[in-house]
Amino acid sequence: MARAIMIQGTGSNVGKSIIVAGLARAYTHRGLSVRPFKPQNMSNNAAVTSDGGEIGRAQALQARAAGVAPHTDMNPVLLKPQSNTGAQIVVQGQVRGVQEAGDFGKHKDALMPYVLESFTRLSEQCDLVIVEGAGSPAETNLRARDIANMGFAQAADVPVVLMGDIDRGGVIAQVVGTQAVLDDADNARIKAFAINKFRGDVRLFDKGRDDIRLHTGWPCLGVIPWFGDAHRLPAEDVADLPARSQSGGSGLKIVVPQLPRTSNFDDLDPLAAEPTVDLQIIARGTPLPADADVIMLIGSKATLADLAALRAEGWDVDIAAHIRRGGHVLGLCGGYQMLGQSISDPEGLEGTPGTAKGLGHLEVDTVLTPRKTLTISNGTHLASGADLNGYEIHMGQTTGPDCARPWLSLEGSPQGAGSADGKIKACYLHGIFSSDKFRKAWMSEFGAVSHIAHDQLVEATLDDLAAHLEQHLDLDMLLKLAEIPARVDA
Known part of the structure; x- marks a missing residue:
């Protein structure tokens, strides 16, 4: 022993x-x-x-x-x-x-x-x-x-x-x-x-x-x-999330509203480490910057509660204005669910049973179910062919017309959803930005160049x-x- x-x-x-x-x-x-x-x-x-x-x-x-x-x-x-x-x-x-x-x-x-x-x-x-x-x-x-x-x-x-x-x-x-x-x-x-x-x-x-x-x-x-x-190492406590912010930099500007039950926020670490990315974590009480290139909604342990908190801050209005200006939005896991038309919780897994209206920017609907998805997957970014890997950890199933526009492939199966103009994308996969080839391809869509090898940096x-x-x-x-x-x- x-x-x-x-x-x-x-x-x-x-x-x-x-x-x-x-x-x-x-x-x-x-x-x-x-x-x-x-x-x-x-x-x-x-x-x-x-x-x-x-x-x-x-x-x-x-x-x-x-x-x-x-x-x-x-x-x-x-x-x-x-x-x-x-x-x-x-x-x-x-x-x-x-x-x-x-x-x-x-x-x-x-x-x-x-x-x-x-x-x-x-x-x-x-x-x-x-x-x-x-x-x-x-x-x-x-x-x-x-x-x-x-x-x-x-x-x-x-x-x-x-x-x-x-x-x-x-x-x-x-x-x-x-x-x-x-x-x-x-x-x-x-x-x-x-x-x-x-x-x-x-x-x-x-x-x-x-x-x-x-x-x-x-x-x-x-x-x-x-x-x-x-x-440079993944943090455990959400109190450390603001330290991931690189506010004041130049390059690809990504803003992330900080919600009360934010989860799996280490998805942001590889982007925060990139010198050509200006990553800003936006605290409650502050509007989302109008000059953002991308608004990113990340994971949540309580999607319905965080959706209500987002609306209480007026960030739903900021996101809608950002989209009208031609801005991009990326939703990961809980953020994916929020971007849809509705989120139903028939068994009261997150509180009182019922259905809440989503932000309405993707034609998808989510139903929360007791069975939790826990998988590690390898896949491909469809637009570039870049390899990636990540993991799913969520409760709920998301379906709808925009799922017919996947932007990832996992183990040969389509993953994610996208708007008709391609500016709003979402998926359930965490950890994708740790894959250097994918991160490089994704950043290049916005004219930004990747300069780091993230796994090597962590090691x-x-x-x-x-x-x-x-x-x-x-x-x-x-x-x-x-x-x-x-x-x-x-």
Whole structure:
């Protein structure tokens, strides 16, 4: 059975996901067989796995860093928020229903057997499992039924390294305060700490590092400087979406309205990396720019709610004006559904059963159904013949006259829909812009030239991240702290 180590954070967005990805690449370079694992994740940025399920996008990136295919065991519990208080629950890759936050909190410990089952299977396949926590173990109000942080660490007998974020300030209190509120058993799980996102000369924090050691008794694995290329890697949190924006640039201007339940927003990453693309994420309260070349509507975890939010912002008027001016529109997944004539939810999958009027720019209609489509596909861009690959992850079927104008072919079958003038296109396929040949062909339709090889860029960034951690984190000590779990009790 593999050794295991768990990276927990003093809060959300301290950089745990990126650190685990970097560690996975670094230890893989050292010749170890590594697997990432996150017991419970909350994200609408999901990836389809080769075994026909879905996991958080961050775990898919971590799997890539380890040189292995993503698998549902790497993230056995995934929560996908679709309202302010409710979320779709995905267990070992498959949808198990929708629950309100209060109900989930009362019953989430019933999911621990699935978590431990997946962890055990992963542990039998490799030399090292690197576990990522969620949020912070200092949320003591959640400790009783916890499966994401110390609850998992105790059940699976895994040692913990605590990661603090100095960029947001107060990192000494973050780390020392975490120890102060944990009970003795949980504190005994923490073997060391590290500080992430330092800007400037790390020697300036020597006194702060020593103060933390004095107060906690924990050794420090390192103070990690800010990794400036992190934006090149897929983000997990929708809060990171504005960082993808390249507003103020020149070239092909693509604007993307930011909706409350935006999902799979890493579709934008390859475009954001292109120097000839001006990608702008438009926040609520701001009109869509009138000089856009393309308005792009991307994925949504709650299409009907996001459609209502789009209308509330007046963006439906902006889109209609953009089309009248001869502008182009591209809809991906939820954006595809919104562009049609209607969206029906007869079983109330997203709320009250009923039908909503779509934006009306494509002659298609969508019916939401319980069965979720989860596929990985290879295909072709019909206009250019360029190869592409991507994945589908959606609930609902879309049909109508404009489906007779597909613009993609997947595994030999037509995919997508288009308007008669060809300026409005949509499809269910995510990830298509990661395919260099397709992205080059698509951009050329607007007179823009592609300058990057996206996969190579991501691989090089992961290598740079691994080297960054090798330099600033004591990876030998971290590996020594990893242990073979003495037990896995379901």
